Amino acid sequence: xxxxxxxxxxxxxxxxxxxxxxxxxxxxxxxxxxxxxxxxxxxxxxxxxxxxxxxxxxxxxxxxxxxxxxxxxxxxxxxxxxxxxxxxxxxxxxxxxxxxxxxxxxxxxxxxxxxxxxxxxxxxxxxxxxxxxxxxxxxxxxxxxxxxxxxxxxxxxxxxxxxxxxxxxxxxxxxxxxxxxxxxxxxxxxxxxxxxxxxxxxxxxxxxxxxxxxxxxxxxxxxxxxxxxxxxxxxxxxxxxxxxxxxxxxxxxxxxxxxxxxxxxxxxxxxxxxxxxxxxxxxxxxxxxxxxxxxxxxxxxxxxxxxxxxxxxxxxxxxxxxxxxxxxxxxxxxxxxxxxxxxxxxxxx
Numbered sequence: 186x187x188x189x190x191x192x193x194x195x196x197x198x199x200x201x202x203x204x205x206x207x208x209x210x211x212x213x214x215x216x217x218x219x220x221x222x223x224x225x226x227x228x229x230x231x232x233x234x235x236x237x238x239x240x241x242x243x244x245x246x247x248x249x250x251x252x253x254x255x256x257x258x259x260x261x262x263x264x265x266x267x268x269x270x271x272x273x274x275x276x277x278x279x280x281x282x283x284x285x286x287x288x289x290x291x292x293x294x295x296x297x298x299x300x301x302x303x304x305x306x307x308x309x310x311x312x313x314x315x316x317x318x319x320x321x322x323x324x325x326x327x328x329x330x331x332x333x334x335x336x337x338x339x340x341x342x343x344x345x346x347x348x349x350x351x352x353x354x355x356x357x358x359x360x361x362x363x364x365x366x367x368x369x370x371x372x373x374x375x376x377x378x379x380x381x382x383x384x385x386x387x388x389x390x391x392x393x394x395x396x397x398x399x400x401x402x403x404x405x406x407x408x409x410x411x412x413x414x415x416x417x418x419x420x421x422x423x424x425x426x427x428x429x430x431x432x433x434x435x436x437x438x439x440x441x442x443x444x445x446x447x448x449x450x451x452x453x454x455x456x457x458x459x460x461x462x463x464x465x466x467x468x469x470x471x472x473x474x475x476x477x478x479x480x481x482x483x484x485x486x487x488x489x490x491x492x493x494x495x496x497x498x499x500x501x502x503x504x505x506x507x508x509x510x511x512x513x514x515x516x517x518x519x520x521x522x523x524x525x526x527x528x529x530x531x532x533x534x
Contacts, residue, residue: 201237202517215299215308223264226272231334234275238518241277244528248483248505249409249436251339251371255279255525257496260487260508261343261374261413265316267325274336277521281336282508283322284343285376288361290318291348294381300456305449306491307465308511311381311458314345319365326369342370343413345379352384355393356400363401373408375401378415378442380459386415389422391429398433409436416441416468416488423472427479437483439508440476441469444488462511465489470502477503491515493523500528 210218226234246253258280259273267283274281293315300309316322329335344366350358359375366373375397377388388394394412401410412435414426430438443459446468450460466489473486486499487508496507512520 202519207515207517211301211303214297215301216296219263219299223269226269226276229272231271231275234272238276241279241521242525244279244525246279246506249372251409253279253339253506254337255521256500256506256528257521257524258282258341258485258506258508259513260510261285261341261376262310262312263510263513266322267329267340267342267369270329270336270340271334274338276518277525278338279525280339280341280371280506282341282343282374284316284374285314285345285379286316286319286322286342286362286366287314287345287347288319288358288365289347289349290321291315298458300454300458302450302454302462303515305462305464306511306515307449307460307462308514309447309450309456309458309460310443311456313348313381314379319344319362323365323369326366330369339371340369341372341374342366343374343376345376346382346385346388348382352387352393355388356397359397360400360404363404367405367408370408372436373401373410374439375410375412376442378413380415380417380443380445386417389414389418389426391425394429395433398435402434411435411437411439411485413439413442413487414472416444416465416472417446418472420475423475424479427476427482430482431480435482437485437505438476438480439485439487440473440504441465441488444468461488462515463489463491466491466495466498470498473499473502473504490524492520493527496524497527 244255246256259278261282261284294311294313298311344362346355443461449464469488483505485506486504490496490509491512
């Protein structure tokens with residue numbers, strides 16, 4: 186139990202984000218704010234971060250042969266290059282998913298490519314898998330391991346297709362990233378659902394995705410392998426995805442990526458790209474429910490988790506874990522603690 190003094194310091198730290206950090210970051214364009222926040226986390230020692238925000242409660246979840254200290258993870262996209270893994274643990278996350286990483290280095294799409302919509306509690310991004318390539322990310326991970334600063338929480342690696350690689354060559358492209366990152370990821374996620382790489386979502390086709398899965402499993406079948414799916418699939422396609430996951434012996438699914446449904450965004454301020462945040466909540470949960478009816482595999486819920494209530498909705502719909510990204514940008518570390526707190530509520534695992 187926290188003493189009154191330590192509880193007060195923890196609350197002051199959480200207020201620091203909403204009262205000072207977020208207002209300052211929101212004065213900057215989103216990508217600049219993202220880079221600045223990431224740089225700050227890299228430079229700040231983990232003990233300092235813990236002192237500011239306090240430790241999240243331990244609510245262990247055993248899944249994929251791994252122990253997650255709590256059920257709240259950082260979704261892919263925030264730490265694309267695995268630069269600040271220790272900081273996410275210090276902030277209270279129960280796991281972190283780095284990436285998306287591609288076999289080849291690529292700059293991503295032209296800027297600006299990330300946009301905030303505070304009234305809708307949403308973001309739109311069209312980053313385009315900007316990253317230095319799997320080999321460079323592997324070097325970063327190797328350096329972190331050898332330094333003794335590797336986080337004690339599970340680290341997932343999210344891998345995607347290089348933009349210049351033809352769709353027919355996708356299996357070998359994913360395989361190149363998988364080989365480079367295999368020593369470092371505790372689990373791996375096949376990203377075939379980002380809307381910002383031309384043609385990528387075509388790889389959600391049963392035959393195309395099965396070819397990727399089989400190629401990766403032929404290299405190594407010991408690491409848990411998941412697929413992240415789009416919320417824009419039809420209900421029948423979601424059912425087919427569940428069937429494929431069962432037949433190809435995947436370890437789990439992530440539901441969902443960002444959406445191309447921008448109906449919640451004012452037309453005059455709309456931008457091309459994938460939308461995340463509150464407007465995604467309902468469809469993401471609907472996809473989760475369809476998957477749950479059609480497969481017994483573990484499902485990680487991602488999409489519209491902006492509060493403890495929305496996380497509870499995902500858990501009640503059958504999620505084993507949840508991930509946050511946009512919710513973290515708007516709410517900060519306090520959201521992690523709010524979600525962990527309701528994990529004990531009646532009806533939850």
